[in-house]
Amino acid sequence: MSESLIASDRRVSAVRSAQTVAAWVDRTGHGWIRLNGADRLDLLHRLTTNDLTGMQPGNGRQTVLLTEKARIIDVVTVLQHTDHAHLIVAPGNTATVVSWLKKYIIMDDVRVSDRTAEVRMLEVMGPRSADVVRQLTGLDVAALAKTDWKLAEDLGLTVVRMPSSCEVSYWILGSSEAVENVANTLKAQGDDLPELTAPEEEYLRVTAGMGRLGHEWSDAYNPLEAGLLHLTSFTKGCYIGQEVVARLDSYNKVKQRVMALVGPAEVAVADEVVADGASVGRVTSVVRSMDGQRMIALAYIRGEHANVGTQIGVQHQGALVYMTIHLPPVEEPVNA
Numbered sequence: 001m002s003e004s005l006i007a008s009d010r011r012v013s014a015v016r017s018a019q020t021v022a023a024w025v026d027r028t029g030h031g032w033i034r035l036n037g038a039d040r041l042d043l044l045h046r047l048t049t050n051d052l053t054g055m056q057p058g059n060g061r062q063t064v065l066l067t068e069k070a071r072i073i074d075v076v077t078v079l080q081h082t083d084h085a086h087l088i089v090a091p092g093n094t095a096t097v098v099s100w101l102k103k104y105i106i107m108d109d110v111r112v113s114d115r116t117a118e119v120r121m122l123e124v125m126g127p128r129s130a131d132v133v134r135q136l137t138g139l140d141v142a143a144l145a146k147t148d149w150k151l152a153e154d155l156g157l158t159v160v161r162m163p164s165s166c167e168v169s170y171w172i173l174g175s176s177e178a179v180e181n182v183a184n185t186l187k188a189q190g191d192d193l194p195e196l197t198a199p200e201e202e203y204l205r206v207t208a209g210m211g212r213l214g215h216e217w218s219d220a221y222n223p224l225e226a227g228l229l230h231l232t233s234f235t236k237g238c239y240i241g242q243e244v245v246a247r248l249d250s251y252n253k254v255k256q257r258v259m260a261l262v263g264p265a266e267v268a269v270a271d272e273v274v275a276d277g278a279s280v281g282r283v284t285s286v287v288r289s290m291d292g293q294r295m296i297a298l299a300y301i302r303g304e305h306a307n308v309g310t311q312i313g314v315q316h317q318g319a320l321v322y323m324t325i326h327l328p329p330v331e332e333p334v335n336a
Helices: 003-020 038-048 094-103 129-137 176-187 198-208 240-249
Strands: 023-026 031-037 060-066 072-080 084-089 111-114 120-125 149-152 155-162 169-174 258-261 272-275 277-290 295-302 311-316 319-326
Touching: 003 277, 031 038, 038 084, 038 319, 060 258, 060 295, 072 094, 072 155, 094 111, 094 176, 094 240, 111 169, 120 129, 120 295, 129 155, 129 169, 129 176, 129 319, 155 176, 176 272, 198 277, 198 311, 258 311, 272 295, 295 311
Parallel strands: none
Antiparallel strands: 023 120, 031 084, 031 111, 060 072, 072 084, 120 169, 149 155, 155 169, 258 295, 258 319, 272 277, 272 311, 277 295, 311 319
């Protein structure tokens, strides 16, 4: 069997394991920020889109950090502890988030520190992932609400239930040594519990329609365009960017939305989506289908052109190609 066929078979097997049983991926590199001080949640509540009131130790919440013009800085996960909080932020974005938070600390009792170098992270995903996590940590996490967390004190590990491209996911965080022990246990299970490569994990993300910083989430877009309405409170009062978000919602001024595009032709990130000779959007993520015959993309498309089941043009390397618009997620046959 050729190397390309072996690689293709491996890709299908790993992805299907994540979708039907479980798989894992290394998440080390995501930022880990610690906030101390009595005003830590109050500060985050005033700076981000979601309502963070009432959080207790063990609770987590995702929220969006915005510029004054309501453009996305990051989608962060807040973990509340008894005397501090942690933020999980996108890879490479820690310095930006720390700087933004410190900009608004005036009289607040808040101290911010970058602890990324102290932590390793990995994700176990799939329908059976709670069973895998219980075997690894001894914790029963099946009933955890999304973004809530538990501590395995004897192992020095924190387990957080996170939004998933594969039904359910848990992130395991701890010191490099503690998480390395977990990773070695997972690696010992081989193909029964595969470690996903970056392209395999990206395929799962894109077909699920999940955003990522630098792709669907950036300072070119606002949270309503990005499909982050569920992380946006319209009742909590002011936060940075709130006036713009409220105006967009009140006057139905959300001009574009994230859609999936599927077609046989090559397309690439940053290609323009066109209709009637005019630019109406831009491709933000692209992967190849399981059978290798199609491209699956995420793209921002102006609302009047975002019609499911219709074809739309994409300008790629000087040629106009056509793709069919889908509402994410994009499902492929299990035996593809």
